[in-house]
Amino acid sequence: MPDHDFAHEPDARRYVMREGDRLVGVLDYSILGNTIALTRAFTQPPFRGHGYAAELVEFAVDDLETSTAYRIVPNCWYVAAWFERHPEHAALLSR
Numbered sequence: 001m002p003d004h005d006f007a008h009e010p011d012a013r014r015y016v017m018r019e020g021d022r023l024v025g026v027l028d029y030s031i032l033g034n035t036i037a038l039t040r041a042f043t044q045p046p047f048r049g050h051g052y053a054a055e056l057v058e059f060a061v062d063d064l065e066t067s068t069a070y071r072i073v074p075n076c077w078y079v080a081a082w083f084e085r086h087p088e089h090a091a092l093l094s095r
Helices: 053-065 077-085 087-092
Strands: 005-009 014-019 022-032 035-044 070-072
Touching: 005 053, 014 053, 022 053, 035 053, 035 077, 053 077, 053 087, 077 087
Parallel strands: 035 070
Antiparallel strands: 005 014, 014 022, 022 035
């Protein structure tokens, strides 16, 4: 499996995954008060079907948990499904 680099790009309000200089996937967000809405997970077509979106969501959730006090709103269907598969992170969700 190729190496992937993850980054938080706060000016663009997104998390990204890259393979070299190629953009693999993006997780967009918006902030309102003490919540962060994860609004869109997108994987470039050539990279779909390899679980990269799940890796990107996991990276973002881990980053948010360790570096912020935000509560997460999973507005994107994919992010909501990720949280259903990872109930150990449910405490991070906005109530």
